[in-house]
Amino acid sequence: xxxxxxxxxxxxxxxxxxxxxxxxxxxxxxxxxxxxxxxxxxxxxxxxxxxxxxxxxxxxxxxxxxxxxxxxxxxxxxxxxxxxxxxxxxxxxxxxxxxxxxxxxxxxxxxxxxxxxx
Numbered sequence: 001x002x003x004x005x006x007x008x009x010x011x012x013x014x015x016x017x018x019x020x021x022x023x024x025x026x027x028x029x030x031x032x033x034x035x036x037x038x039x040x041x042x043x044x045x046x047x048x049x050x051x052x053x054x055x056x057x058x059x060x061x062x063x064x065x066x067x068x069x070x071x072x073x074x075x076x077x078x079x080x081x082x083x084x085x086x087x088x089x090x091x092x093x094x095x096x097x098x099x100x101x102x103x104x105x106x107x108x109x110x111x112x113x114x115x116x117x118x
Contacts, residue, residue, distance in 0.1 A: 012047055013040060020054035022082070031083065035090055043097045045069055053082065062089040066097065073097060 015036055017024060036049055045068050052063040060082040064075040075092035079085035 014048050016048070016050045018050070018052045020052065022053055022055040022060070024053065028082065032086060035086065039066060039090075039094065039097060042094060043068060043101050046097075051086075053086075060085045062086045064089045064093050066093050068097070068100070071100070073100070 015033065017029065017032060032051060036051070039046055039049070046066055048067040050065045050067075052061075054061045059078045059080055061078050062076070062082070062085040064086075066073045066075075073093050073096040075089040075096070077085045077088035077092065079088065
């Protein structure tokens with residue numbers, strides 16, 4: 001049976017951790033919270049992060065879904081070590097958030113440039 005843990009880190013950021021077939025230790029929970037907070041330094045408009053941790057045979061599967069401005073940015077990774085799997089999945093989400101933020105900044109500055117020319 002899946003176990004859900006919901007943590008409210010900031011006023012607007014909610015982290016939900018769901019564990020399937022694996023026990024969520026306080027050490028692992030702390031590691032996940034610490035690493036997940038790094039996402040807010042890239043983009044402050046993240047409202048929800050849902051993390052699913054499961055164990056299948058010999059590997060750990062981590063799925064991370066970050067919700068920002070109505071857009072879900074997913075990351076999924078598998079590895080024999082749960083920490084490595086989490087780091088890989090988080091890296092995928094970080095890259096998506098960086099690209100999204102760059103797109104917003106570039107698009108906004110391009111619009112302002114076009115307005116000044118007109």
